[in-house]
Amino acid sequence: MSDFPFDAIGLDLDGTLLDTKADLAAAVNHALAEGGYRQVPPEEVEGLIGGGAKVMLARAIEHQGGSLEREDFRPLYKTLLRYYSEHNAVHTAPFPGVIETLDALAAMDVKLAVVTNKFESFAAEILDQLGLANRFVTLIGGDSLGKDAEGNFRAKPAADPIHAAIERCAATRLAFVGDSTYDVMAARAAQVPVVAAGYGYCDRPANELGADAVIDRFDALIPALERLGSS
Ligand SMILES: O=C(O)COP(=O)(O)O
Numbered sequence: 001m002s003d004f005p006f007d008a009i010g011l012d013l014d015g016t017l018l019d020t021k022a023d024l025a026a027a028v029n030h031a032l033a034e035g036g037y038r039q040v041p042p043e044e045v046e047g048l049i050g051g052g053a054k055v056m057l058a059r060a061i062e063h064q065g066g067s068l069e070r071e072d073f074r075p076l077y078k079t080l081l082r083y084y085s086e087h088n089a090v091h092t093a094p095f096p097g098v099i100e101t102l103d104a105l106a107a108m109d110v111k112l113a114v115v116t117n118k119f120e121s122f123a124a125e126i127l128d129q130l131g132l133a134n135r136f137v138t139l140i141g142g143d144s145l146g147k148d149a150e151g152n153f154r155a156k157p158a159a160d161p162i163h164a165a166i167e168r169c170a171a172t173r174l175a176f177v178g179d180s181t182y183d184v185m186a187a188r189a190a191q192v193p194v195v196a197a198g199y200g201y202c203d204r205p206a207n208e209l210g211a212d213a214v215i216d217r218f219d220a221l222i223p224a225l226e227r228l229g230s231s
């Protein structure tokens with residue numbers, strides 16, 4: 001029996017497990033071009049990721065003072081989704097240290113759950129294309145749990161997807177790792193320890209996200225969780 005302090009880990013996808021920035025940038029720029037908007041360089045797209053594709057496009061348009069009228073926005077959003085569905089694993093790859101660390105966690109019988117704000121179908125397809133899908137007990141996407149009474153997806157920053165991960169992993173002690181404010185808020189709302197992926201697409205400096213620990217490479221995750229579990 002391993003003395004690792006957690007029996008399950010919830011993992012964010014974009015900016016934590018996978019470097020998806022280049023493919024997301026291509027998709028958002030494809031939609032921006034159709035709407036006559038300025039292209040956004042990949043370094044800037046980083047700051048738009050974390051709330052799902054719709055939020056990413058809305059932020060890109062807002063940053064250039066564009067209109068968010070529903071009738072203008074909708075076709076561009078559809079263009080983005082169509083483009084991304086066809087080009088979602090062109091440049092996308094795991095961050096350094098991800099495969100080795102997932103192997104080490106699996107060897108300790110730690111259950112792994114992906115909790116992303118991406119649509120479940122996109123996330124599933126990317127994991128499948130990269131040969132990673134079978135490493136996870138479950139995948140909870142931004143649309144997996146349906147909508148709340150106000151019509152918002154039950155996605156991060158809400159606690160719901162973390163609660164679902166705990167349930168689906170039958171976890172007694174789950175920790176979460178993610179790269180954005182939404183990840184930390186969701187983990188806090190679900191009252192689970194949270195590690196910030198400082199190498200990811202953090203929407204503010206990683207040490208200001210409010211996480212319990214910050215890692216600058218994914219392979220620092222296991223020692224960080226060991227320290228957290230013993231504190
Ligand atoms: O695609 C996004 O904006 C968010 O995805 P993530 O929750 O996996 O970071």
Ligand SMILES: [Mg+2]
Pocket residue numbers: 012013014015016049050178179180200201
């Ligand atoms: Mg992320």
